[in-house]
């Protein structure tokens with residue numbers, strides 16, 4: 302099929318969202334971040350919030366998210382995105398404010414900010430990319446690393462006696478009065494991508510309607526950090542991550 306045939310509207314299955322620019326992404330092959338960026342861009346455009354959205358990205362592989370999505374961004378120090386987002390939203394109540402955080406960021410250095418913003422019921426969305434590892438810095442153990450999972454700081458696998466239990470922080474956040482939606486999604490199949498987009502949109506709608514804090518966790522892969530191929534990483538995630546971090550809503554106050 303010729304290219305001009307493929308891009309005919311009736312053949313077009315996926316299009317590049319207008320909010321995504323042409324900067325080449327620095328993400329590794331198979332990384333979940335690019336797909337999640339795309340979903341965010343689509344939801345913002347679908348809701349007509351292009352000029353009203355502020356993203357807050359802290360330290361981690363997605364630190365350069367501002368290079369790819371043409372919306373307003375604030376850079377936060379490691380772990381501090383929910384605190385920065387709190388200020389941005391309170392000063393600009395008409396804006397759609399979301400954070401974009403890895404598990405090292407959200408569940409380790411930023412635990413306090415995450416819990417307290419959620420407990421205050423800040424009208425923000427927290428996008429939580431849980432790849433069970435510190436991706437950017439070379440694959441060290443994160444709080445969410447599974448039992449027995451090898452990382453660069455636990456080469457023989459996470460040992461509960463030494464390293465404690467993997468932290469299901471979203472379950473904890475679902476207990477807080479201030480959260481209205483806590484959901485666990487993934488982007489490993491087309492069906493999962495569609496479902497995740499629906500929940501992301503719901504989260505954005507909640508924030509605009511002032512219903513409290515919405516958290517969308519994406520159980521994700523990090524083939525580089527996990528030292529495997531993108532394909533094997535997806536399989537490993539399905540076999541090991543999903544049983545421990547089951548997909549679905551943990552809380553949905555409709």
Ligand SMILES: Cc1ncc(C[n+]2csc(CCOP(=O)(O)OP(=O)(O)O)c2C)c(N)n1
Nearest residue numbers: 360361362379403404405406434435436437
């Ligand atoms: C205050 C501070 N401490 C430590 C670091 C080093 N650091 C950079 S990224 C990172 C972890 C990122 O992991 P995660 O949040 O899981 O995101 P990922 O890279 O996996 O997407 C750390 C510890 C830093 N930049 N700033």
